[in-house]
Amino acid sequence: MRRRRHGNVALNKALLLYFTVCFVPSLVRSISVSSPAELHAIKGDTVTLSCTFTSTSPPTSRMSVDWSYRPQSGGLPRTFFYFASRAFPPSEGQFSDRIKWQGKPAHGDASISLINATLNDNGMYTCTVRNPPDVHGATTSHSVLTVTQAPSIRFSDATLLLAFILLPFALLTFFLIGRILCPKKQHSQSKTFRSPIEVTEG
Template identity: 35%
Template sequence: MDLRFITRRHYSLLLCGVIIYLIYGTLLVTAIEVYAPEDAFFENGTTGTLKCSFKSKEVVSSGASVTWSFAPEGATDNPTSFFYYTGGKSYPGSLAQFEKRVNWVGDLNKKDASIQVAQMQFSDNGTYWCDVKNPPDITGSASHIKVRVVIKESLPQTSPAIIAVGVIAAVICLIVIAVVTYFIIRRQEPSHGYDGCNSNDTISSQTLRQGKKAESSMESSRCSSPSAPVQGPVIYAQLDHSGNKNSSAFHKVEPVVYADIRKN
C-alpha cells in the first residue's frame, strides 16, 4: 500500500515537472519574426518607402519599438541607427545624413514598421536594417534591405503601362487556349450523322433482310395453318361470249367467273 502511494506521488511530481518545462520552454523559444524585401530601387530625388513587417505571438503593447539602422555600400563597420519609434513617437538617430528626411508611415497594430525617406540620394545606397521588439517577444533577428538609388532610365521596367500590357497579353493567351481546346473537343466528339454504306454493307443488309423474310414466311405458314380441310387451287377463268377471235375485242368480255375446286 505504501509503495503504491509513493509511486503515484512520483508520477504526479514528474507530470508537474513536464508541464512546467513545456511552458517555460515555450516562453523561451517565443521570438518575433521581422520581414522586409531583399532589394529596393528608387529614383534619385524621389521619396522612397522602406517596407518592413513583423509577426509576434504577443499582443502589440505600448512597449513595442522599431529601430532602423544603415550601413553605406561597401562599409565593414556595424550599421548605425538613424530612426527609432516607440509609444507613438519617433526619434531621429545620430546620422546627420537622414536628418529631417525620415517619416514614420507604419502601424504597429497592423504589424507594419515601414518608413519613408525623402529626397533619396546616391549616397543613400547601402543596406538598411529593420529591428522590431514587442516585449516579451524581444528575441529575433533584424531583417535587411539592399537599397539602390539610380537615375530614372536605370529603374526596373515595372511601370503601369508595362503591367497593363502584360495583363492584356495574359488574357489573350487564355482566350486562345480556350478556343483551341474547344475545337479539339469538338473534333474528338463522335459523329452521329448517316454516312451511307458501302457495297459490302449493302449486300450483307440485303442478305439479312432476305433471311428475315424467309423466316417470317415460314413462321407465318406454321402459325396460320388452317384447321379446316385443305382446299385445292382456285382457278380464275374469263369467258368470252362475243364469238370474236380478234384479241382487240378483249375489253368486251363478260365478267370474270370464278371456279373454286375443292378437295373433299
C-alpha cells in the same frame, strides 16, 4: 516497485524534454520581423522602407522600433531613426529631414519613408522591433537599397526603323491626298468663272 518507479521517472523526463523542445522555441520566437530583401529606386524618388512584424503580445507603449543604416562601402551600422510611443526622426546627418514615419504598430507595421533618395543612400537598412514581454524582445530584418540615376532617353533600333518607315509613308499619304483634292477644287472654280468676252455663233 523500483523498476516501476524508475520507469515513471524516465517517462516524466521524456515528456518534459518533449514539451521543452516543442514549446520553448515557440515562446522564444514569439515575435518575427520581415522586410523585402532588395529595394530599387531612382535618384530623387521617395522610397518606402517596409518593415512588418507579428507578435504574440499586442503592441503597447513599451514597444519600440529603430532603423539603422550600413553604407554600401562597408563599416559599422548606425541608428538614424527611433520610435517609442512617438517618432524620433533624425535632425542632423545624412538623413536629416528626409525620414517620415509610416508605421502603424497596432497593425504590425513599422515602415518608414526615405524622401529624395540619393546615390549616397545605397546600402543595407535594418529594422529592429522590440515588444516586451516577448522573450528576448528583439528581432531584426534587413533590406538592401539600390539607388540609380534616371535612365536617359535612348532610341532603340526598332524605334528608329519604325520612324524611317512611318515618316515617308505619312508624307506620301499627305501628298496623294493633296493631289486628289486640288484638281477637284480647280475644276469647281472653272465652272463658276466666266470670261467677259463671250463667243457667239455667226
